[in-house]
Amino acid sequence: MRELHAIQLTVNGVRHERSVEARLLLSDFLRQELELTGTHVGCEHGVCGACTVLVDGEAVRSCLMFAVQADGSEITTVEGLADGGAVPDLHPLQAAFRDAHALQCGFCTPGVLLTLIPFLEQNPDPDEQTIREALSGNLCRCTGYQSMVEAVRALAEGVGR
Amino acid sequence: MSAAHFGAAVSRNEDARLLTGQALFVDDVQLEGMLHAAFLRSDYAHARITNLDVSAAQESEGVVAVYTAADLGEYWQPGPLLVPPQPIERLEFHCATQVPLAKDKVRHVGEPIAVVVARSRYEAEDALPLIRVELEPLPAVANPVAALEPDAPRIHEQFESNLAAHAIQEKGDYASIVDQAALVVRRHLDHDRGASAPMENRGVVASWDRKCGELTVWDTTQAPIPIRNGLARMLGLPETQVRVIAPFIGGGFGPKIMMFYPEEVLLPWVTMQLGQPVKWIEDRQESFFATTQERSQVHDAELAVDAEGRILGVRDVFVYDAGAYNPYGLTLPINTQCTLLGPYEVPNYYTEFRAAFTNKPIVSPIRGAGRQPGVFVMERLLDIAARELGIDVMEIRRRNFLPPDAFPHDHGIIYQDSASLVYDSGNYLPALERAAEMIDYHRFLDETQPALRAEGRHVGIGIVSYVEGTGIGPYEGARVSIEPSGRVNLATGVGTQGQGHFTSFAQIAADQLGVEVADVEVVTGDTGKFHWGTGTFASRGAVVAGNACHAAAVALREKILEQAAQELEAATADLELVAGTARVKEAPERSIAFGELAVRANPLRGGVKPGTEPGLEATAYFGPEKGSTASGVHAMIVEVDPETAMVDVQRYVVVHDCGKVINPTIVRGQIIGGVAHGIGNCFYEQLVFDENAQLQNASFMDYLIPTATDVPPVDTDHIETPSPFNPLGIKGAGEAGAIPTNPLFAQAVENALQVPGLEVLEMPLSPNRLFELLCAAREAD
């Protein structure tokens, strides 16, 4: 049996304490230990961005981080964006994505949302090029990205008003 | 009928679940006592297995079992031939399909040799290096042309050579007209491989319930019903005791179709051996070897035209790389043969191909499915003929389009569905003119380009046409039902991978039933809910399943009207269905809710009339006799840096005709996504194999799929030429965006550089390769 390490962390406002192997990836911890399967794993080498979560407010690829490294931190996953996770309570960015058809298969979407949330906090009214650059670390095979750009623009225009 | 949902840009029913992380993907399935599988795969492209010892791996911590081919007994069988050879005269076809685990020999890198089952994926992977496998390397062949040489290493010993197939199709008599041609353009064209690269890798979870004798399989397949039927047969189980669920699938693009991949065949067997659920999720690196790939073909083609550029005939001879096994038969090279004809009148056509086994991963359709190389050949030859004759590239296409009164148009050669290639309908010129207008084609050439050129900038334009055979049979089905609660359920057999089926099928049903789109709960891809049909491929979901949904909804509407007429004591003609109720048009207060009708349609006591079918439910099927032919025109503007050969795609225009559009937002999304895929295929994405058939770029760090900064804004417009071959007039739209990008890119790059002698005759075209071509052209000049 491998050595286990006690960690405690807060995910979507809920505090968790677990003992884990040092090698357990944060993505696997969230998905398997906490059953928060909205965080998706697409490449396991930090390129595709599908597994992006917020660690202490910053967008982080959870496949490039071990769970033990997240000890003591505060994490937000896609399950933590909408109040109660119910349809009418979508986060404004989620609603903008739905309205602009900015997702198709939806596999990359959680990582895209969590990349954009801190980006939009720092850039509340980004232009198209800036949005594309912000998205350039997230791969999507379905949409061609255009509708994601449109969703962010629509949200920014709505918020700006 | 109430307000039309068909044709409306409604937002999608499935989005809330996907956006909040609630949608179930295969990797999200977690079951009590679930084990995890990892595969030992070959490092060699071609080798004999001389020794295999798993004993140390079996002792590894957490390992429950390790299986090799020897453990499978009778279950070890080559996979099925998925598409039987099409009825082409004098066809030669040799079939060799993949096996669950390699027995004596491996034929491509990544071919599975053993499977480890452990308590966790980590522990399963820990045990892989403990398997002692001795492989005696054999000479490998990567190039399909080299594979057909007489002294090439033989990949399948049962055949005399690596020839997998040889077929000739002809219309007219090309040989008799070639002498009359004012111009014959002859070129060698090369098209290389790419990966489909959906963001979700493949995966299987299998769970055997011994007490109920029931097997449940969650599978990232595009075709759960054929998988269920095949697994039942292989495992000796009744079909009714096997349930295959394709839940939300993170993109498919072809390779997730009913391949009977080794993992797909093994996991159900493993769960039955161990009595515990077992999961395997492909990792990204595995996907570069273990998931099918596509598009390597080498063409020697010629186009004969008269002095005005009218096509007299085409002759094309090509070699098609089938990879190590060919379970998909001849679908791809036949699609190439057929799609090459494009929207053009081609009176004489000779097309011949040889399919070659190579020591590379298996080839099966990827978005476009053999059409790209065909379109590339035809469009490039037209561009070259136009240049030689001094005709504009738009003009040569205009002169050769089939006219609107030419339909249905029978080309007289065999298509992938084994029937004659017939175009149902089309109107090509308006699309060309509209695309030219949107991108301002003539002004660009007359004013913009010269002005930019004067500034030293190399900006070019391209415009190309294509058709796509879509919506082929055999059939799909759907069941629409209303529960006593008033909920409307719709179930169909096709799987869904992001195309918006939960919404477009709901739109079709909602119109018939007078309910809102959001009120129709759609289930796809679960054989427990609907078990007749084939799957999602060939841009057929909306056409075939869509029309089945329509037929079922129409039947249910009739049933509702008849029952309501009895209950309300009115004639059916006087009734309307509004907001989940049936009511008398002239006296809307006389109404009955669907839920109440459903209760009365399923009485618990008393007698019913003979022949009564219970419940508010209707099932219907649709099978088109022939597919429908979508078409379109793409145009782009690129800027090329002549020093670095970097290409910047600045504008992209698509005018697309997919007949009647169910949901314009969804169709636009499909088109733009396809364009992004196409741009990847022509510029960034190439699977590079060395001479030993070792893949050199098996990660997203080295195999580059386009990012948000690589894809230009795309403007789309639609032309609507309904298909006469299905009641809703729909044509498919899923693959179209990716099909004509390669020749378009080539034409635009040449137009930007205007270097005499520079011809782009190969795809993909990396900046490196373009730089080499540029240097060669400049030297020759």
Next chain:
Amino acid sequence: MEIQSEFVFNGSRDDLWANLLDPTVLAKALPGTKLELVEEDRYEGQMEATVGPVTAARFDVTIELVDKVAPESFTMRVDGKGAAGFTKGTALVQLAEQGPTETLMKYTADLQVGGRIAGVGQRLLDSVANSMSRQGLEAINRHLQGEAPAEAAAPLQLLSRPVLAAIAVVIIVAVLLVVLL
């Protein structure tokens, strides 16, 4: 893949020749390596490497020396197999005197790399081959000068996924072997 480079040692050619063929010296330059001289000019052994929290990609290697012309040149045949792939090939090593205490080593390796290391290693191979072979050669150079050999390969954190990290190690070790020996 082909690797070509050169390196100048601070030592006489004869000393260098002796050291290059001494498996214990090589093992010092390649931490985690166990090489045994199983017969004349034939070494067999195993390498294990640890990267960060990841233990060990194991790699079985056989090295044969042929066409030995002491102290000028030799050719090596290398055959390595491990969980992450294989490497196979030959390397020609030539030593030229540049004075009594300086020797120029030129090496040319032609390597076939297969399996997963080929798939993910291509971009790393060149730069890793260069930087790591230099570190290894410098370790031998220090040994030649009578210093204790420093650790040749600093732990690398190239890729986080355990398997990928292990692969990177194997690439490094494979390249080192070929260019060093």
